[in-house]
Amino acid sequence: MKSHILTITLNPTVDFCTTSPAIEAGPKLRCSEPQIDPGGGGINVARAIKLLGGQATALVAIGGATGAHLLQLLALEGVPTVAFQGPGETRQSMSVIDQTNGEQFRFVMPGPAWQDHDVPRALTSVDQSTNEDTLVVLSGSQPPGVAKDFPSILAEHVAGRGARLIVDTSGPALFHLAERPHDALYVLRMDGPEGEELAGRPLPTREDTAEFAASLIDKGVAKIIIVARGPDGSVLASEKGAWHALNPPVKVISKVGAGDSFVGAFTYALAGNEAPEECLRHGVAAASAAVMTEATRLCDPQITQGLLDQTTITRL
Template sequence: MHDILTITLNPALDMNTEAEKVIPDVKLRCTEPMVDPGGGGINVARAINHMGGNASAIVAIGGHNGNRLLELLMAEGIATMPIPSPGETRASVVVNCKTTGQQYRFMLPGPPWRDEHVQKAIQTTAAHTPKDGLVIFSGSQPPGVPLDFEESLSEAIRGAGARLIVDTSGAALRQIVEDHKSPPFLLRADDEEAEGLAGQKLETPADTAAFACSLIEQGVAENIIFARGAEGSVLTTPEGSWLATAAKVKVVSKVGAGDSYVGGLTLSLARGSTIQEAARWGAAAASAAVTTVATELCRGEDVERLLPECKLIQL
């Protein structure tokens, strides 16, 4: 069993509530919010915990929201290594409209970082990277964090022989694609990000696989996973491409599906599975996550129940 470490630079105090209707220019009376610790790496660690595994979490903490987030993580039994964050840890709000069933997601920006905070994050990661383990860098980056932070992270964990999994988006993702000095073991992104990078629609899983293959040939990453929504996710390695299909389930909330995918995949890898089998576990975890409300993520029993429905199709 390989140890797992997650890194979250821009965590959030996630609040989930409901309103009868979501309309402009009036006061909307909402239900008592559910409050959870959130942010990419945090959610990955929580998902792993829900599936019976263990992951340590490096988390940037600031202000009252940061202290509350830390309390919630401790209550869930997540081993947390806090690092100082400037200002106040951000909040995010999800409002579910009872009338239409639609979900509105409001993500606030994090506080701007200075170089001293960036260096502290790198030093803390280097000090706690598990030997031959798995390190997950997931979620958005706060303002002020260099776009090439992943390069510094790769260098920091190199001596421990750990494998780096990166799940990012926007300018940070484009930086990895356009200036890849230290390709991570695995790069994951969603379908919209993939099409943005490709500059065209990727109509089929085969189109996604062909694009991912071109990135691997360029040295962007050793392995790549691009999500394709309800279809599942396409895994591409130097040996080929596979579609890990999603289970057919009723979607309650899409919040945390991608993080649950990374959690399922990483836990499977940590237990010694091939990357292809790990992709199937990721698909089952994502399928389980969309059946839960708010930010509950996946449940271990649901992941195991849905796993037989998630097939691996070679492309």
């Protein structure tokens, strides 16, 4: 029986993606009909799990008319939601592709600022939606005003209910987790540049990345550490060792959504009690499928399944 999955998105967005014949300053840019999708890290993780045949509940902070629109978009995709009132108006973001050269310009809004009383409301919603068989996924940017120690506070709440926490984060929140290890954190994922920033040195080889990830395990930062290496796949370390999963060769159309697709596929496999290295393989296959799609689209399930057998795992 698969574990219940709950994803958390504190700073969701309604994503607009369009194209223009050319992008230049000055004249009006006539754009194509936009593709409109619900967005934000945790939301995209839940959407990816839905695409892959599973189900995750998306816990979302919403506000105003844009928040209501976001919930409608999620309902149309069949993603169950738990909504709680966030401050202000839910943000919107836009990406525009220049048709002359295929370059993509992404305009990402910061989202409404949170106050001290907003965080307890979010944690109450998490508590009410979590039990001992829940995999809780925190993914995406934190809104302005939310302290860098929020993932650590969330870990305490999740641990108190016997659940497991998966965090995909960056910046001050990532550094805080690394500097102040927490026993309740089960999986911590980061991108390659984030890993190098945290390590304070380049990580040119898979072995370098594995050594760094293992050092975080030794410090007690998390039970499982994942570091993405871009075109060179991802490295996973746990107390049982380290593994590398290599991307199958695919044509890259857009990298948007690859990380969220990875986390979705990894979590879905973990919910089915797969071994961590097998979950890594599922994640890398889904990320590879995602880069083959346009704009904000996530992993295609048929393509992901086809790439699974081409994704190689090596113990380091």
